[in-house]
Amino acid sequence: MEKIKFTFEDTGESEEFFVLEQTKINGNVYILVTDSEEDDAECMILKDTSFPGDEESVYEIVDDDTELMAVADVFEELLEDVDIEM
Template identity: 70%
Template sequence: MEKIKFMSEEMQEEAEFFVLEQTKVNGVSYILVTDSEEDDAECLILKDTTTDESSDSIYEIVEDDVEIGAVSKVFEELLEDVVIER
């Protein structure tokens, strides 16, 4: 599993996450990440909001319930043995 580092703009802290899967829905890129390789780990769906002017990749946590529902279904299909609880 690939491990990537994120920097929080608000807290100026670095966090590491494992990337479980990535997908594109309606032209928008999403990644499913977790903070642990354990079976019952917490996960987040992150949305790529990078602009053409940015030299870094910018991801935001998806918080909209409709968007989370739609994207989590795609991730569940891609990962087959994973159930994402909302």
């Protein structure tokens, strides 16, 4: 499982997450990340909001309920053995 480091703009603090899956929907890139490799770990769906040509990707937590449910359904299909609870 790939591990990536995120730096929060507002605090400058860094945290590492494991990337479970990545998908592209309607031209937007989404990643499903977790802070642990354990079975019942917390996960987040992040959306890449960077612009083409940016040196680094910028991700934001998906908080729109409709978008979140739709993307979660796609990730559940991609990862057949994973149930995402909201």
